[in-house]
Amino acid sequence: MKKLINSPDDVVADALAGIAVAHPSLAVDAKNRVITRAAQTRIGKVALVSGGGSGHEPLHGGFVGLGMLDAACPGEVFTSPVPGQMLAAAQSVDAGAGVLFVVKNYTGDVLNFQMAAELAVDEGIAVETVLVDDDVAVQDSTWTAGRRGTGATLFVEKMVGAAAERGASLAEAAAIGRRVNAASRSFAVALTSCTTPAAGRPGFELPEDEIEVGVGIHGEPGRSREKIRPAREIVADAMAAILDDLPPAPGDEVVLLVNGLGATPLLELYIVVGEVASVLAARDVRIARSLVGNYVTSLDMAGVSITLCRADQELLDLWDAPVDTPALRWGV
Amino acid sequence: MKKLINSPDDVVADALAGIAVAHPSLAVDAKNRVITRAAQTRIGKVALVSGGGSGHEPLHGGFVGLGMLDAACPGEVFTSPVPGQMLAAAQSVDAGAGVLFVVKNYTGDVLNFQMAAELAVDEGIAVETVLVDDDVAVQDSTWTAGRRGTGATLFVEKMVGAAAERGASLAEAAAIGRRVNAASRSFAVALTSCTTPAAGRPGFELPEDEIEVGVGIHGEPGRSREKIRPAREIVADAMAAILDDLPPAPGDEVVLLVNGLGATPLLELYIVVGEVASVLAARDVRIARSLVGNYVTSLDMAGVSITLCRADQELLDLWDAPVDTPALRWGV
Numbered sequence: 001m002k003k004l005i006n007s008p009d010d011v012v013a014d015a016l017a018g019i020a021v022a023h024p025s026l027a028v029d030a031k032n033r034v035i036t037r038a039a040q041t042r043i044g045k046v047a048l049v050s051g052g053g054s055g056h057e058p059l060h061g062g063f064v065g066l067g068m069l070d071a072a073c074p075g076e077v078f079t080s081p082v083p084g085q086m087l088a089a090a091q092s093v094d095a096g097a098g099v100l101f102v103v104k105n106y107t108g109d110v111l112n113f114q115m116a117a118e119l120a121v122d123e124g125i126a127v128e129t130v131l132v133d134d135d136v137a138v139q140d141s142t143w144t145a146g147r148r149g150t151g152a153t154l155f156v157e158k159m160v161g162a163a164a165e166r167g168a169s170l171a172e173a174a175a176i177g178r179r180v181n182a183a184s185r186s187f188a189v190a191l192t193s194c195t196t197p198a199a200g201r202p203g204f205e206l207p208e209d210e211i212e213v214g215v216g217i218h219g220e221p222g223r224s225r226e227k228i229r230p231a232r233e234i235v236a237d238a239m240a241a242i243l244d245d246l247p248p249a250p251g252d253e254v255v256l257l258v259n260g261l262g263a264t265p266l267l268e269l270y271i272v273v274g275e276v277a278s279v280l281a282a283r284d285v286r287i288a289r290s291l292v293g294n295y296v297t298s299l300d301m302a303g304v305s306i307t308l309c310r311a312d313q314e315l316l317d318l319w320d321a322p323v324d325t326p327a328l329r330w331g332v
Numbered sequence: 333m334k335k336l337i338n339s340p341d342d343v344v345a346d347a348l349a350g351i352a353v354a355h356p357s358l359a360v361d362a363k364n365r366v367i368t369r370a371a372q373t374r375i376g377k378v379a380l381v382s383g384g385g386s387g388h389e390p391l392h393g394g395f396v397g398l399g400m401l402d403a404a405c406p407g408e409v410f411t412s413p414v415p416g417q418m419l420a421a422a423q424s425v426d427a428g429a430g431v432l433f434v435v436k437n438y439t440g441d442v443l444n445f446q447m448a449a450e451l452a453v454d455e456g457i458a459v460e461t462v463l464v465d466d467d468v469a470v471q472d473s474t475w476t477a478g479r480r481g482t483g484a485t486l487f488v489e490k491m492v493g494a495a496a497e498r499g500a501s502l503a504e505a506a507a508i509g510r511r512v513n514a515a516s517r518s519f520a521v522a523l524t525s526c527t528t529p530a531a532g533r534p535g536f537e538l539p540e541d542e543i544e545v546g547v548g549i550h551g552e553p554g555r556s557r558e559k560i561r562p563a564r565e566i567v568a569d570a571m572a573a574i575l576d577d578l579p580p581a582p583g584d585e586v587v588l589l590v591n592g593l594g595a596t597p598l599l600e601l602y603i604v605v606g607e608v609a610s611v612l613a614a615r616d617v618r619i620a621r622s623l624v625g626n627y628v629t630s631l632d633m634a635g636v637s638i639t640l641c642r643a644d645q646e647l648l649d650l651w652d653a654p655v656d657t658p659a660l661r662w663g664v
Contacts, residue, residue: 002524017609022602022624055599057599230339231337267631273351274349300596300634
C-alpha cells in the first residue's frame, strides 16, 4: 500500500490540520473532531449537522458553509463518528431553531446519530433527522439495513441548507430533506477496490478485466461482477436501474450528479456525462442542472456513481440558491 | 486496463460531448475541438487561449470562463493540439485587443503554438505568448527542453485572466503572465504510474513500495526513485526543492496549490497541506491563499504536486478577482 499519510492512526487528525489551513472559512475543533463554519450560526436559523466515516471527502466537511451544512463530524476512515462528536457539533451550532441531522443509511451512523439526538434533546436542543437512502443497487448490504445512502446526500445537504438559510423551520427543513431523498436515486460502478490506511490492502479483489456493478461507497458488494465493457453499456445498465426505480415521466426535469469515486479521471467522468445525457434524451427527461467531479468518494476507488434528483421548481430554486463551501460555491 | 471509455479513439470527442452537457456556460466546437465561453469576448478585452494534451482535466477546458480563459484547445491524450485548432480558437475569441497564448513548456506545444501565432498574425490578430516552466524537478525531460510547465499554469491563467477582465493591454497581460510564472515553482511526486487509453498499460513501472520523486504530468522521470515514506518526509523533500529555487524571504506571502494528480484521495491531499504549512511556518512564509484538489492531473496517476507562487498585493488582488469557470468559481 502506498499512501500520502504519516501513519494510519494519524490520518484523520492530520487531515483536519490540513483542512484548517486550506479553508479559513471553516473552524476545526480538533479535540472534538467537529468542523463548523468560522462564523456562528445566525440566531433563529435551523442548523444542519452531518457526518460519517472519513474517506468520502469532500463529503461532509467540504460542504460546510453558507447554504449547506453548519457542522460536520468526521469519523475514522469508513467508521461512524461517535455520539459525543455529534452532540458537540449540535451544541456548537444550535442557534435556537433546532438542529437537523443528515444521516446516510448505515447502521453505525444511524445508531450513533440516534443516540446523539437523544443526548441533544436532553440538553434542550430540538432535533430532527433526515435519513438518506438513495442507492438502488441492493436492498440490504454489509453495513446497511435497507438502501445505502450515497450521492443524494449532496442534494439533501444543498437543498435543505438553502431552505434553512431562507428561514425554514426545523419541521419544514426536515420535510424538504425527506422530499429530496424520496426524489433521488443513485447507482455506482467500481473499476477497482479501495484500500483503507488501517487495512493496508484492498477491501475486495477485482480482477483486471472485471467491474463491480452496484458497488457501495465502502466497497460493499453490488448486484453483479461483470466484464469491463464500453462506458455506453455500463451507463445504460446503471441508468436502467435508476430510471426503473424513480421513474421520471417524459418532460420531467432532473438534477444530475456524475460523481467520481476517487481515482477516476475527470476525462472519463465527462464521457459518462455524455452517455447519461443520451439515455435521458431518449426518455425525454431534461437535465436541468448538473454537477460532475469527485464529491462523494471512496478513498482511492476507481469508478463512478450517477445520482438523479427529479426536481420541481421549488427544488431547483433551492439548488440555485447561493452556496459558499470548499467543495460547492456559486451565487456568492 | 479498465477505463470508463467507449474506445481509445473516441475519448476526446466523447468527453467534449459531456463537457457541452455539463457546462452550459461553455460552447464546445466539436469539429475544431475548441472550448470557448458561451458568451462572446467583450470588445476590446484581450483574449486568453490555452491548450495542451487531454488527460490533465480540469486543465484547460475547466478554466474557461469569466476571469480566466476565453478558449481552450484540447489535444489527444498527452498530445499537443494542432496549430489549426489554436488558430480557430484565436479567431473565435479575438475581440480586437489581441490574443494571449498560455503555453506549457513541452516541445510539441511550444512549436504548435508558435506556428499558430504566425498563422494568427497573418490573419491580422495580435498575439503574445507566455511560456509556463515552473517544475523545478529536472532541467530537461522526455518532451521538454528546459523546465516543464505544470501547476503554475493555473496561477498564470487565473491572474492574467483577471488582468484581462480589468482591461490590461496585450503587452501588460503578457508581462503579468511572465511575472507570475517567474514567481512560481512546482514539484510533484507519483505513487503510481498512469495509463493512456491508447497505450492501455502504465507509462512506466513503479514497484509496490516505491515512489517517483519529481515526476512530470505525463509520467516523465523525476530526480530519483525512492521507497515510500511518511507524507511528512516526502513533503519536506519536495518543499526543499521548491524553496531552494524560489527562495522566499521571511515574511513573504505565497499562494499555495496542493494538487492531486488524479487518483489521490482528497483526505491525503489535506494531510499534504498540513505538512506544507508546517514547513512554511518554520520559514516564516505565510500562506496568503490556498487551493487543494485535482486541478492539473495526469489521468489516473496517484500522487501530488505542490506549487507556490510568491505573491505581492497586485498578484493577490488578481487571485481574488471574480472567476466563474467550471473548476474555479468565486466572487460571482
